[in-house]
Amino acid sequence: MKAKTVTSVLIGLIIVYFLLFFFLPLVSIGRLAFYNTDGVFIGFKNFAEYFTSPNMISSFKNSFAVSGTVTVVTFLLAFFYAFSISRIHMRGKYVLRYISMISLFTPTMLHGIALVYLFGRQGLVSNLFVSWFNAKMHTNHVFPFEIYGAAGIIISEVIYTFPHAYLILSVSFAMSDQRLYEAAETMGAGKLRKFFTVTLPSVKYGAISAITTIFILSFTDMGAPKIVGGQYNVMAVDIYKQVIGQQNFSMGATVAVLLLVPALIAFFIDRLIQQRQGATFSSKSVPYVIKRSLFSELLAAAYCWGIALLILFVIGTSVFVSFMKFFPYDMTLTLKHYMFKYVAGDFSSYLNSLKVALGTAAVGTAVAFAAAYTAEKTKAKDVFRKVPYALAITTLAVPGLVIGLAYILFFNSPSNPFSFIYGTLTILVLANIIHFIAVPVMSITSSLKKQDREYDNVAESMGVPPVKTLFRVTLPLSLNAVMETFFYFFVNSMVTISAVIFLYGQDTKLATIAIVSMDDAGDTAAAAAMASLILFTNMGVKIIYDIAAGMIRKKTARWQTIQR
Amino acid sequence: MENEYLKTCNITKSFGGKRVLNDVSFTAKRGEFICLLGPSGCGKTTLLRIIAGLENSDSGTVFFRGKDFTPVPASRRNFGIVFQSYALFPNLTVTQNIAYGLKTRDIGKKAADGIVNEMLEITGLHGEKEKYPFQLSGGQQQRVALARALALNPGILLLDEPLSALDAKVREKLRKEIRAIHDKMNITTVMVTHDQEEAITVSDKIAVMNGGVIEQFGTPDELYFTPKTEFIAGFVGMMNFLHLDGRKVGVRPEQIRVSTFSNEGINAVVKDIEFRGSFLRLFLKLENIKTDSPLVVDVSSCDPAMQRLRAESLIKVQIPESAISF
Ligand SMILES: Nc1ncnc2c1ncn2[C@@H]1O[C@H](COP(=O)(O)OP(=O)(O)OP(=O)(O)O)[C@@H](O)[C@H]1O
Numbered sequence: 001m002k003a004k005t006v007t008s009v010l011i012g013l014i015i016v017y018f019l020l021f022f023f024l025p026l027v028s029i030g031r032l033a034f035y036n037t038d039g040v041f042i043g044f045k046n047f048a049e050y051f052t053s054p055n056m057i058s059s060f061k062n063s064f065a066v067s068g069t070v071t072v073v074t075f076l077l078a079f080f081y082a083f084s085i086s087r088i089h090m091r092g093k094y095v096l097r098y099i100s101m102i103s104l105f106t107p108t109m110l111h112g113i114a115l116v117y118l119f120g121r122q123g124l125v126s127n128l129f130v131s132w133f134n135a136k137m138h139t140n141h142v143f144p145f146e147i148y149g150a151a152g153i154i155i156s157e158v159i160y161t162f163p164h165a166y167l168i169l170s171v172s173f174a175m176s177d178q179r180l181y182e183a184a185e186t187m188g189a190g191k192l193r194k195f196f197t198v199t200l201p202s203v204k205y206g207a208i209s210a211i212t213t214i215f216i217l218s219f220t221d222m223g224a225p226k227i228v229g230g231q232y233n234v235m236a237v238d239i240y241k242q243v244i245g246q247q248n249f250s251m252g253a254t255v256a257v258l259l260l261v262p263a264l265i266a267f268f269i270d271r272l273i274q275q276r277q278g279a280t281f282s283s284k285s286v287p288y289v290i291k292r293s294l295f296s297e298l299l300a301a302a303y304c305w306g307i308a309l310l311i312l313f314v315i316g317t318s319v320f321v322s323f324m325k326f327f328p329y330d331m332t333l334t335l336k337h338y339m340f341k342y343v344a345g346d347f348s349s350y351l352n353s354l355k356v357a358l359g360t361a362a363v364g365t366a367v368a369f370a371a372a373y374t375a376e377k378t379k380a381k382d383v384f385r386k387v388p389y390a391l392a393i394t395t396l397a398v399p400g401l402v403i404g405l406a407y408i409l410f411f412n413s414p415s416n417p418f419s420f421i422y423g424t425l426t427i428l429v430l431a432n433i434i435h436f437i438a439v440p441v442m443s444i445t446s447s448l449k450k451q452d453r454e455y456d457n458v459a460e461s462m463g464v465p466p467v468k469t470l471f472r473v474t475l476p477l478s479l480n481a482v483m484e485t486f487f488y489f490f491v492n493s494m495v496t497i498s499a500v501i502f503l504y505g506q507d508t509k510l511a512t513i514a515i516v517s518m519d520d521a522g523d524t525a526a527a528a529a530m531a532s533l534i535l536f537t538n539m540g541v542k543i544i545y546d547i548a549a550g551m552i553r554k555k556t557a558r559w560q561t562i563q564r
Numbered sequence: 565m566e567n568e569y570l571k572t573c574n575i576t577k578s579f580g581g582k583r584v585l586n587d588v589s590f591t592a593k594r595g596e597f598i599c600l601l602g603p604s605g606c607g608k609t610t611l612l613r614i615i616a617g618l619e620n621s622d623s624g625t626v627f628f629r630g631k632d633f634t635p636v637p638a639s640r641r642n643f644g645i646v647f648q649s650y651a652l653f654p655n656l657t658v659t660q661n662i663a664y665g666l667k668t669r670d671i672g673k674k675a676a677d678g679i680v681n682e683m684l685e686i687t688g689l690h691g692e693k694e695k696y697p698f699q700l701s702g703g704q705q706q707r708v709a710l711a712r713a714l715a716l717n718p719g720i721l722l723l724d725e726p727l728s729a730l731d732a733k734v735r736e737k738l739r740k741e742i743r744a745i746h747d748k749m750n751i752t753t754v755m756v757t758h759d760q761e762e763a764i765t766v767s768d769k770i771a772v773m774n775g776g777v778i779e780q781f782g783t784p785d786e787l788y789f790t791p792k793t794e795f796i797a798g799f800v801g802m803m804n805f806l807h808l809d810g811r812k813v814g815v816r817p818e819q820i821r822v823s824t825f826s827n828e829g830i831n832a833v834v835k836d837i838e839f840r841g842s843f844l845r846l847f848l849k850l851e852n853i854k855t856d857s858p859l860v861v862d863v864s865s866c867d868p869a870m871q872r873l874r875a876e877s878l879i880k881v882q883i884p885e886s887a888i889s890f
Pocket residue numbers: 579580584602603604605606607608609610611758
């Protein structure tokens with residue numbers, strides 16, 4: 001009886017949490033988009049206005065053009081990258097995996113900054129190299145390529161989305177069943193035939209997930225287009241301009257709805273298709289056995305290292321620039337850009353970022369675990385206990401910008417009893433948790449699913465309270481997922497800009513926001529320094545995480561048969 | 565009260581409109597070993613979970629020592645359970661697993677250690693006590709689960725197919741051990757199984773379930789020699805069904821006499837012979853008598869007359885008077 005009450009209270013709290021910090025804020029966006037300032041329903045009037053404005057229409061088209069291109073390019077690049085790493089014998093796979101993931105640790109602005117330094121008006125390649133070349137060859141070439149605009153956005157977004165796509169695809173490749181290949185071989189299928197009849201179908205679901213993820217990420221990202229977009233407008237930046245620049249909240253909300261709809265559609269398509277997947281990979285499946293072939297090994301190595309070096313080159317440029325006195329004219333090593341003196345941002349924003357990231361990680365992990373735990377382990381009625389899980393997963397479809405805008409509208413309203421959190425670090429933490437909670441809930445849920453459901457029944461029959469079993473058995477068994485979750489929240493909170501750009505206050509500026517203002521003010525080297533600082537922090541945390549995970553693994557190896 | 569130690573009355577349970585248990589009642593005396601026997605999906609596990617309090621019945625009552633236990637939650641029943649998967653906590657050692665439930669009781673560390681040691685003794689796990697579950701064989705894991713359930717000195721021991729994950733030899737050895745532990749601790753036990761041989765050899769009484777009802781509840785030899793329904797007759801032991809004078813009768817293979825030289829009896833043709841080690845199993849086709857499937861007869865494998873039998877040999881068969889009619 002008592003445990004049951006606790007369960008109900010817990011589920012109730014989680015549902016209230018999601019209603020308050022997710023659902024109701026979203027409703028306030030909808031209200032603003034469909035009602036006028038006097039609260040009168042105006043239907044699609046705002047949307048009609050949107051689609052009659054030539055500027056808006058061109059942003060709308062641009063957003064689709066850019067994210068469509070990014071989706072195709074990233075998918076192809078990541079597909080063959082994942083394929084090569086999981087299916088072809090190669091040295092240094094570990095390094096390749098790491099490099100591919102570096103851009104998860106950087107704000108997207110960092111890529112934009114690097115591209116500007118490389119190909120911008122004063123860029124290394126575009127300017128110095130071309131004039132050097134002209135002087136040498138007595139020619140009069142002009143650099144044929146304008147980085148500000150679609151090209152810059154696309155390159156930045158490809159680098160940004162690449163690791164996400166790679167991670168999803170590599171999981172699919174890892175789940176293929178060797179027996180299918182053997183069956184195909186005995187029936188005389190050649191290499192190409194096996195690729196189309198076995199490999200492709202077996203990664204179908206992962207591929208769809210990767211495609212929708214790439215699309216949503218690039219469609220809703222604001223960081224890169226803000227830096228490198230130039231006159232080329234996209235919707236994500238429009239929201240920012242409407243709200244921050246012109247204080248036109250209803251147009252901002254209208255764009256937000258337009259941004260949300262494709263993301264929601266992509267999300268539901270993915271959910272629908274994933275549900276059909278069922279159990280294609282059973283415990284009887286045999287892992288894929290890599291066959292050697294010199295030609296494909298060389299090709300794959302060239303391909304993977306090519307991509308990895310390009311990623312390193314772009315990210316490395318920003319890092320390099322941040323240590324140069326005045327790139328590219330005065331290449332003396334200096335730390336002055338890290339002092340953030342006389343620039344449009346300061347060190348306190350970095351400290352704020354750390355606080356927010358730690359807060360998000362701590363609270364977010366607890367909330368994610370609670371949502372997964374209630375759905376998976378408690379005995380409440382099915383409909384009731386699945387609600388927190390469903391709400392948590394739906395957050396995946398809601399872009400950060402939309403969450404940020406929703407939060408201003410909802411929490412800045414004087415009638416809201418929670419309006420006191422507006423302008424504090426707390427609201428940034430809350431926005432980040434909602435923004436990133438879907439993946440943690442999914443991964444903790446899947447780790448709980450692997451545990452025997454009878455554990456709790458055994459404990460119950462012995463009269464041991466569920467809380468004790470939670471701490472003695474369930475948590476230790478999900479320690480890996482919990483740590484991953486903590487890390488995921490931390491890293492994402494460090495690099496995010498979209499939700500928080502609407503929500504920071506006088507004293508709660510974050511590092512990513514400082515990057516944007518420094519870049520706006522022309523303090524690009526300082527912006528690069530701040531972006532690099534975020535990268536170093538995340539890499540440091542990753543190292544700590546790996547060491548801690550290694551230690552825990554060693555400690556738990558005594559009772560773990562399979563290590564994940 | 566000792567005669568009605570555990571009593572289930574008219575238990576009914578449906579899952580999503582599908583009736584899984586229908587009006588199930590049985591009574592166990594104190595110290596009895598009861599088996600719930602039946603084919604897959606007949607509701608055995610569901611009944612066991614309702615007894616344990618892990619599942620609520622739609623209607624019906626569970627009495628324990630005369631008290632209505634239906635509203636009592638599993639955590640207050642003090643029934644020991646061993647699950648089919650054992651559900652040993654993988655991050656705890658054998659000792660910690662056994663002591664898991666003791667920790668929450670106010671019995672003091674010394675007493676708790678004493679109980680754990682006693683359990684290790686009874687189940688013969690002393691050598692394994694610091695190991696983790698994955699380091700143990702299936703049989704050893706099974707014993708740990710048993711020891712863990714017994715450590716709290718439960719009112720009843722509930723076992724859900726405790727042996728089904730083990731291979732035949734280990735299974736036979738362990739079922740003897742379970743019975744021995746039961747006898748030693750005199751603990752009332754309800755065990756679920758779908759293996760009729762297992763049920764017959766270990767239990768005092770068997771409840772044979774089919775399609776959500778108990779078709780018969782009785783001692784193993786009652787079930788074997790006086791099965792109430794055709795289902796029981798076919799499920800417990802081997803049974804031949806013959807159509808004699810318009811009625812259907814059942815005869816056990818070992819009750820049928822056959823002869824290669826006698827003139828008495830019914831003519832039959834040997835269709836197939838299986839060598840089963842200590843006996844030969846003959847499959848016969850009877851002249852003029854309809855059987856549901858070829859008549860099965862077991863004969864001694866040492867009998868030279870029987871050893872000479874081949875397919876299509878002719879033989880005489882005598883159906884005993886003791887045949888059960890349905
Ligand atoms: N939680 C549940 N939800 C829905 N249906 C269930 C649930 N538990 C059991 N059932 C159904 O009830 C029926 C009886 O299940 P039960 O587990 O009691 O069978 P069983 O006799 O133990 O079978 P087995 O020998 O296969 O273990 C089955 O048809 C099963 O599918």
